[in-house]
Amino acid sequence: xxxxxxxxxxxxxxxxxxxxxxxxxxxxxxxxxxxxxxxxxxxxxxxxxxxxxxxxxxxxxxxxxxxxxxxxxxxxxxxxxxxxxxxxxxxxxxxxxxxxxxxxxxxxxxxxxxxxxxxxxxxxxxxxxxxxxxxxxxxxxxxxxxxxxxxxxxxxxxxxxxxxxxxxxxxxxxxxxxxxxxxxxxxxxxxxxxxxxxxxxxxxxxxxxxxxxxxxxxxxxxxxxxxxxxxxxxxxxxxxxxxxxxxxxxxxxxxxxxxxxxxxxxxxxxxxxxxxxxxxxxxxxxxxxxxxxxxxxxxxxxxxxxxxxxxxxxxxxxxxxxxxxxxxxxxxxxxxxxxxxxxxxxxxxxxxxxxxxxxxxxxxxxxxxxxxxxxxxxxxxxxxxxxxxxxxxxxxxxxxxxxxxxxxxxxxxxxxxxxxxxxxxxxxxxxxxxxxxxxxxxxxxxxxxxxxxxxxxxxxxxxxxxxxxxxxxxxxxxxxxxxxxxxxxxxxxx
Numbered sequence: 036x037x038x039x040x041x042x043x044x045x046x047x048x049x050x051x052x053x054x055x056x057x058x059x060x061x062x063x064x065x066x067x068x069x070x071x072x073x074x075x076x077x078x079x080x081x082x083x084x085x086x087x088x089x090x091x092x093x094x095x096x097x098x099x100x101x102x103x104x105x106x107x108x109x110x111x112x113x114x115x116x117x118x119x120x121x122x123x124x125x126x127x128x129x130x131x132x133x134x135x136x137x138x139x140x141x142x143x144x145x146x147x148x149x150x151x152x153x154x155x156x157x158x159x160x161x162x163x164x165x166x167x168x169x170x171x172x173x174x175x176x177x178x179x180x181x182x183x184x185x186x187x188x189x190x191x192x193x194x195x196x197x198x199x200x201x202x203x204x205x206x207x208x209x210x211x212x213x214x215x216x217x218x219x220x221x222x223x224x225x226x227x228x229x230x231x232x233x234x235x236x237x238x239x240x241x242x243x244x245x246x247x248x249x250x251x252x253x254x255x256x257x258x259x260x261x262x263x264x265x266x267x268x269x270x271x272x273x274x275x276x277x278x279x280x281x282x283x284x285x286x287x288x289x290x291x292x293x294x295x296x297x298x299x300x301x302x303x304x305x306x307x308x309x310x311x312x313x314x315x316x317x318x319x320x321x322x323x324x325x326x327x328x329x330x331x332x333x334x335x336x337x338x339x340x341x342x343x344x345x346x347x348x349x350x351x352x353x354x355x356x357x358x359x360x361x362x363x364x365x366x367x368x369x370x371x372x373x374x375x376x377x378x379x380x381x382x383x384x385x386x387x388x389x390x391x392x393x394x395x396x397x398x399x400x401x402x403x404x405x406x407x408x409x410x411x412x413x414x415x416x417x418x419x420x421x422x423x424x425x426x427x428x429x430x431x432x433x434x435x436x437x438x439x440x441x442x443x444x445x446x447x448x449x450x451x452x453x454x455x456x457x458x459x460x461x462x463x464x465x466x467x468x469x470x471x472x473x474x475x476x477x478x479x480x481x482x483x484x485x486x487x488x489x490x491x492x493x494x495x496x497x498x499x500x501x502x503x504x505x506x507x508x509x510x511x512x513x514x515x516x517x518x519x520x521x522x523x524x525x526x527x528x529x
Contacts, residue, residue, distance in 0.1 A: 036253035037235060038216035039452060042160045042196040044248065048215055052239040063238050064092065064125045068099030070236035071188055071212045075100070075152055076107060078210070080184045082151030083110050087174055087206075088140075089157035089192070090117040095126030096188050097156025098133050105138050112139040112146045116157055116171050144170070147177045155187040155206040160196025160218050165203040172204055179207045187211040190220055191229045198417065199224025207231075214238045216249055219420060222440045222452050252450040255443075255492045263489045265479040267303070276305030277478025280342035281471065282330065282360055283349035289315035291350025291375070291467045296325045298471030299346065302493065304478045310338050335360055339367040344477035348377025349467040358384060365390035370477040370486075374398045374470040382406035391430040393446065396483045398435045398470060424450060433483040435473075437466065441491045445484040453488070455495025469494045 040048070052058045075084055084104055088097040094117060104111040113133065122130045133140060147153060155178070157171060166172055175193065178185060185208045190196055193205030199220040208231040213221065215238060221230055241249070253259075267276070279299050284292025289311075296309045296319070306326065309319055313329040328338070339345065347364050351357045353376055361377050365387065371394060373381070378399050381387045388407075391397070399407060401415045408415075408426065415422055415436075423436040427444040436442040443451040473490035481489065 036250075036256055036259045036451070038249045039219060039222065039252040039254055039450075040216040040249055041219055041252075045160065045196075045215065045218065048241060048245065048249065051241060051245050056240060056242065058239045061125050061128060064095055064099055064129070066238035067096050067188075067214050067236065068103055070214070070234075070238065071096065071100050071154065071156075071186065072103040072107070074186055074210060074212055074234065075104060075154065076109065078152060078184050078186070080151045083112065083146060083149055084152040084154060085146040085150035085183075086111060086113045086154040087157045087178065087192075088113045088115050088117070089171070090121060090126075091159065091161070092124075092126055093156050093159035093188055093192075094122070095124075095129050096159075097154060098126065098129035100154060100156065100188075101138055101140075102129070102133055102136065105136070112141060114144065114146060114174065115140055115142045116168075116174055144174055144177055147174065147181055147183075150181065150183045153178045153181060153183045153185050155185065155192050155208065157192040157206070159189045160220065162192070162195060162202055166193055167203065175204050175206055185209045185231070187229075187231070189213050190218060191226075194220050194224050194226060194229060196220040199226070200417075201226055205229045210234065212236055217254060219252075222254065222454060223419065227439070251448060252452070254452045254454065255488050257492070257496065260489045260492045260496075263481065263485050265303075265476075265481065273305040276303055277343040277475070277480065278306045278308070278341060279304040279474045279478040280338055280345045281307060281309045281311075281325075281349075281474065282338075282345060282347040282364065283309070283351060283467070283470075284311040284315050284318075285350055285352040285357075286312060286314050288350030288352070289318035290464060293318045293322060294464050294467040295346055295349045295471035295474070297322055298468040299475040299478075300324045300471075302472040302475035302490075304344075304475035307475075308338070308341070310335075330360070332356055332359060335363050336367070339363060339369060342369055342478075344474050345369055345371040346374070346470045346474040347371060348374035349470055351376045353380050353383070358387075362387060362390070365395070368394065370394045370396075370483060372396050372398060372470045372473050372477070374466060375403075378403045378407060388430060391432040393431050393433075394483065395432040396435060396473060396477075396487045397432055398437060398466065398473070398487070400437045400466070404436055420444075420450060424448065433487050435469075435487040435491060437469070437491075443484065443487045443491060449484065451484075451488045453491040453495060455492050456498045457495075460495065460498050465494065465498075 088094045187208035191206040210232045308326040423434045423444040427434040434444045441453045476486035
C-alpha cells in the first residue's frame with residue numbers, strides 16, 4: 036500500500052531525516068529537484084520549460100530544477116513570483132547558485148505562452164490561506180489555459196495539503212511529483228482532476244520507528260488487496276468459505292436485498308442466506324444460489340447463530356421490528372456490516388450506538404455520518420478523516436466513510452483510503468453491493484478493517500472492469516456485481 040501523511044507528519048519527517056538521521060536539508064531538496072527534473076525530461080515534450088517559482092522551499096525546489104535542467108541542456112526559464120530578497124535557507128542557497136550561473140530568471144509571465152512544459156513550484160503542501168496575489172493568480176490562469184504539459188511540485192498550488200480545500204484557484208497538473216508519501220490533500224480534494232498522474236518520489240531515509248508512523252495511513256492498491264484475499268484451497272467445500280446472512284430489503288426495496296446477496300455470493304461466501312420480508316421473496320428467483328427465508332421475528336436469533344457474518348440495513352425501512360433485528364445483531368457477537376437504514380435507526384435510537392464494538396463495520400455516506408454524529412454534511416466533508424477516526428475510536432468499530440475517495444478508519448488509529456472506481460458508481464444500489472462484498476469477506480475470515488478495505492477496493496475495481504464495456508452513464512450497480520466474477524478470476528490467476 037502507498038503511504039499517506041498529513042503536512043504536520045511530513046514536516047516532522049523532514050526534521051527527523053535532517054536532525055536525527057543526519058541528512059543535510061540541501062540534499063533532500065536536491066533529491067526532490069532531481070525527481071521533478073526527471074519527469075520533465077521524460078514527459079515526451081521538447082521545448083521550453085517554464086518554472087513558476089514561489090516563496091519557501093517549494094520555490095527552492097523550482098530553482099534547483101532550473102539548474103538541473105540547464106545541466107542537461109534543456110531550455111528552461113524560472114519565473115519569479117515572489118520577492119527573492121525573502122528567500123531563506125536552502126531556497127536562498129539555490130537562488131544564489133542560479134544567479135551565479137546567470138541562468139534565465141524573469142518576473143515576466145510571457146514565457147508561459149510559449150512553454151512546452153510548465154512546472155508549478157509556487158506553493159507547496161503548507162499553503163493554509165487563499166491565494167490573493169494578482170500576479171500569482173494570473174500565472175495560474177495562464178498556465179491552466181496553456182496547451183503545455185503541466186507538472187506540479189509536491190501538490191498543485193492552491194490545494195490545501197491536509198483537507199484538499201481549494202484556496203482560491205489551483206494549478207491543473209497533468210502530473211504531480213510528491214515526496215516520501217502522498218498527502219491527505221491529494222486524495223481528499225474535490226479538485227481531483229488537478230492532481231493528474233501522481234508520482235511519489237523517495238528523497239531520503241527514515242528509521243524503522245518513523246517508518247511505522249508513516250504507515251498509519253495508507254492508500255489501498257490491488258497488490259495489497261490480493262494479499263488480503265483469503266486463499267481458496269483446491270480441497271474445500273461450501274462450508275470452507277463461511278456463512279453470510281443478508282438481513283435486508285422491505286416492500287418496494289427488494290432490489291437492495293437482492294443486490295447485496297448477489298454481490299455477497301460473487302465475492303466468495305460459501306453459503307448466503309437472505310432473511311427478508313415474505314413479500315419480496317419472489318425477487319430472489321433470479322438468484323438461485325441464495326437460500327431465502329421469510330424474516331419471522333421469532334427465529335432471528337436462530338439465523339444469527341447460523342451465520343459467520345451478517346449484513347443488515349440495506350433497504351430495511353425503520354419500523355419497530357427492524358429495530359429489534361438490529362439490536363439482536365449488535366448483541367450477537369458476530370461480525371456484521373451495518374449500513375443504510377440501520378444507520379438511520381441508530382441515529383434516532385442513539386442507545387444502539389453503545390452496542391457497537393470491534394466486530395462491527397459501519398458504512399455511512401457523508402449524510403448518514405452527519406446524522407450519526409448530530410452534525411451536518413458540510414462539517415463531515417470538511418473534516419472527514421478526523422470525524423471517521425474519532426467515531427471509530429469512540430465506539431470501537433471500523434468506519435467506512437463512503438465518498439469518491441473512501442476513508443476506512445480502525446479503532447487502533449490506522450486509516451486507509453480507497454480511490455478505485457469511477458462516476459458510474461454514483462447510482463442507487465452501489466452501497467448495497469459494497470455491503471454484500473464486505474459481508475462475504477467477513478464470512479471468509481477477514482478482520483473488519485481488512486474486509487472493509489478490500490471490499491471498498493473491489494467494488495471500485497469491479498466498476499472499473501465493468502466500465503471497460505460500458506460508459507459510466509450506462510453503468511448500474513448490477514453491472515458492478517456481475518463484473519466481480521471476472522475480477523476475481525483475474526485475481527486468482529495472478
